Amino acid sequence: MADSQSNARLRADAGAPTSGVIHVRTRLTADFTVISNALAQRRGSAVTVGVAAYISSLPDGSSVSIAALCEHFSEGEILISRALRELEATGYLERRRERLPSGQIRTRTYFYDIPGGDPDPDGPPAPPKPRRPRKQPAAAATTPTTAQETVHAAAQAEAPVPLADADPQAVAVLTSLRRVDPRLILSGQEAARLAPAVSQWLAAGVEAPQITEFLTARLPDRFRARPAGILAFRLRETPLPTPPPPARTDRPAVLPFQTCDGCDRAFRAPEPGRCRDCRSGNHLRAAG
Numbered sequence: 343m344a345d346s347q348s349n350a351r352l353r354a355d356a357g358a359p360t361s362g363v364i365h366v367r368t369r370l371t372a373d374f375t376v377i378s379n380a381l382a383q384r385r386g387s388a389v390t391v392g393v394a395a396y397i398s399s400l401p402d403g404s405s406v407s408i409a410a411l412c413e414h415f416s417e418g419e420i421l422i423s424r425a426l427r428e429l430e431a432t433g434y435l436e437r438r439r440e441r442l443p444s445g446q447i448r449t450r451t452y453f454y455d456i457p458g459g460d461p462d463p464d465g466p467p468a469p470p471k472p473r474r475p476r477k478q479p480a481a482a483a484t485t486p487t488t489a490q491e492t493v494h495a496a497a498q499a500e501a502p503v504p505l506a507d508a509d510p511q512a513v514a515v516l517t518s519l520r521r522v523d524p525r526l527i528l529s530g531q532e533a534a535r536l537a538p539a540v541s542q543w544l545a546a547g548v549e550a551p552q553i554t555e556f557l558t559a560r561l562p563d564r565f566r567a568r569p570a571g572i573l574a575f576r577l578r579e580t581p582l583p584t585p586p587p588p589a590r591t592d593r594p595a596v597l598p599f600q601t602c603d604g605c606d607r608a609f610r611a612p613e614p615g616r617c618r619d620c621r622s623g624n625h626l627r628a629a630g
Contacts, residue, residue: 375399378455381434389417390425394434397453406451408579419581426579430572431560433457437575438567508533512540515550516573522558525569532570539577556580 358364375398384391396414397406404410411422429435436452516533519526528536543553557573565572597610604620615621 376455380456387421387425387428389415389421390428393422393425394429394453397435398455406453423580427576428560429453430575431562433562433564436566437571439571508537509541509544511544511550512537515540515544515553519554519557519573522554523561525561525565526558526573528570528573532568536570536573536577539574543577 375395377395377398381394382391384394392415393411396411400406408419408422408426411426412419415422426435430437434454434457436454438450438452439447440450441447513533516528516536519528540553544550557576561572597612599608600611600614601607602609602617602620603614604616607617609617
């Protein structure tokens, strides 16, 4: 006799939840990325978390510019740029201007698994330190400078801009930032170098208070570079707003001249006929 088989469903595991997600775990040995729960479960924009996870999965040397990210994601430049600003403000992303052995200065992007954490000793090497400047002759003694000051001095020497040639309104916006955040103190050279970007925002129709709010909102608790570098990144990576269309001024249509059938006087009307005086019966004034 054949054994009887039951059609009843097997009893669920005692530890399985009765609601919510149930994870089906698979041990991955290749093509996977480890990210912290603090980043994966970050409250706020899903675009920011997605961009962070994607950058974490890329190999070193991959481009993470706004254009490159827009080619991968369906979101536009505004959302991608906002996600990068949020990652920079929270310390996950950092951009540094570093001098290459060839003497050129380029912007390098560093992405941290833990904001403000030290590099993993078993992971990739730490970011290279900027090269020290050449020694000055013995007659001109100099004081030792830090790596951050060296990069800042190199950036200033790259593109000196006279402060007198900068847009006064743009310089006024930049110098007033320290009233909102005392850390945003700029030198005259830094203000002159950032002024053209601020002038473009002003020319696009953005008011000075709006620029101030944009440059001072959601700043990190600790700056890893000069404030001018953070301001330059925000001005450079954020697309300019589309200027509003010029207001239309519909002028009233000009009526053609007509010849009055009663007094032969010229008057404006859409169709031939009599002038106003002839229609009102005031023939004496019309004839005069």
